[in-house]
Amino acid sequence: MASAPGKTILMGEHAVVYGAPALVAAVDLRARATAAAADDVPTGKIRLELPDLDHAELVRTGEVREYASRARRRWEEFSRSPGRESFARMRGEGPGHVSVVALGEAMEAVARRGGGTDEDRGVRVAVSSDIPIGRGFGSSAAVGSSVALAWLARAGVDPTRDELERLLLEVERRQHGQPSGVDAAAVLRGGVLWAEPAPEGTGFRFESVTVPPDLLGRFRVVDTGVPAESTGEVVSAVRERRERSPEAVDAALGRIRDATREFRRLLGEAAPEPADAVELVRRCQRGLEALGVVPEPVRELVRAVEREGGAAKISGAGALTAEQDGPPGGGLLLVLHPEPERIRGWSFLADVEVLDVRPGGPGARVEEIA
Numbered sequence: 076m077a078s079a080p081g082k083t084i085l086m087g088e089h090a091v092v093y094g095a096p097a098l099v100a101a102v103d104l105r106a107r108a109t110a111a112a113a114d115d116v117p118t119g120k121i122r123l124e125l126p127d128l129d130h131a132e133l134v135r136t137g138e139v140r141e142y143a144s145r146a147r148r149r150w151e152e153f154s155r156s157p158g159r160e161s162f163a164r165m166r167g168e169g170p171g172h173v174s175v176v177a178l179g180e181a182m183e184a185v186a187r188r189g190g191g192t193d194e195d196r197g198v199r200v201a202v203s204s205d206i207p208i209g210r211g212f213g214s215s216a217a218v219g220s221s222v223a224l225a226w227l228a229r230a231g232v233d234p235t236r237d238e239l240e241r242l243l244l245e246v247e248r249r250q251h252g253q254p255s256g257v258d259a260a261a262v263l264r265g266g267v268l269w270a271e272p273a274p275e276g277t278g279f280r281f282e283s284v285t286v287p288p289d290l291l292g293r294f295r296v297v298d299t300g301v302p303a304e305s306t307g308e309v310v311s312a313v314r315e316r317r318e319r320s321p322e323a324v325d326a327a328l329g330r331i332r333d334a335t336r337e338f339r340r341l342l343g344e345a346a347p348e349p350a351d352a353v354e355l356v357r358r359c360q361r362g363l364e365a366l367g368v369v370p371e372p373v374r375e376l377v378r379a380v381e382r383e384g385g386a387a388k389i390s391g392a393g394a395l396t397a398e399q400d401g402p403p404g405g406g407l408l409l410v411l412h413p414e415p416e417r418i419r420g421w422s423f424l425a426d427v428e429v430l431d432v433r434p435g436g437p438g439a440r441v442e443e444i445a
């Protein structure tokens with residue numbers, strides 16, 4: 076059995092896709108996957124069980140590898156001309172997509188090390204998760220890494236973190252298109268991480284950060300509902316906007332980047348002033364709004380928080396359009412207030428959920444080998 080945490084982006088989303096830094100935290104919600112030989116599963120097959128999604132499927136081991144390599148080819152085609160339409164063509168639809176891709180990539184990793192695919196027994200792979208899906212909590216990275224880790228552990232493979240990070244980045248690409256990789260890093264490493272762009276576009280250097288508890292404890296995570304568009308669609312739309320209006324989009328990305336760097340500096344202070352953090356969260360949110368990823372009903376919530384003397388920003392990709400009926404649909408909203416106990420009493424948050432989630436859980440790990 077392996078498990079992995081969800082994550083929340085404290086600051087830097089979207090800009091990080093273009094090589095700016097980000098601050099990202101694992102959270103204390105986890106996904107768990109087990110992979111075990113099962114007598115009631117036919118030899119050479121895998122029964123994938125996803126009770127949270129009310130889904131189960133029986134697949135041949137070979138089909139899993141074929142699915143993963145077809146997904147890889149579709150992704151390569153998409154990455155030659157990334158956009159909203161090519162993303163929609165690339166993306167797998169079924170509830171088992173992330174798990175099957177993670178299994179297929181893990182099988183490739185075992186094969187690269189000269190291991191077999193264990194055709195002589197049927198295997199049950201079961202996944203469960205407390206991480207809400209599609210909100211920006213990194214559910215796909217958590218599911219992908221726990222499934223891959225469980226499969227690798229069963230095959231007797233103890234991957235290096237680099238290997239695991241590369242594997243998970245491939246899984247995330249099949250789900251989100253062109254992810255920056257910060258989700259994968261946060262979920263694998265745990266804690267709070269600073270992602271500093273490495274020279275010449277070679278990815279990121281990750282550094283563990285200790286956020287003064289006095290400041291971290293003033294954040295609350297609010298669920299504003301599932302965005303109308305997936306992360307991949309929102310990221311592709313921003314890319315298209317940037318091609319059409321590079322100056323406006325780069326100015327918005329620059330505001331996010333600068334606020335994120337200043338926030339990092341603030342965290343280095345012995346006793347950061349909550350008022351300074353409030354100011355930086357507001358500035359970052361203005362950049363996100365200028366990018367066009369914060370729907371109107373979410374902006375209204377943010378203004379209401381600001382009138383109360385706090386600050387709020389979306390955490391994750393956000394959304395392009397508001398949901399017609401129902402919740403505002405911006406995914407996660409981080410709310411910061413010098414007196415956080417007041418947050419639960421605000422009537423304008425009555426229709427959204429203030430979650431009991433704390434940043435900074437441990438990273439992906441094998442829990443148990445039977």
Ligand code: PMV
Binds near residue numbers: 391
């Ligand atoms: O929606 P999420 O939390 O999966 O995060 C998306 C964050 C982006 O910066 C918009 C994309 C990325 O890959 O970093």
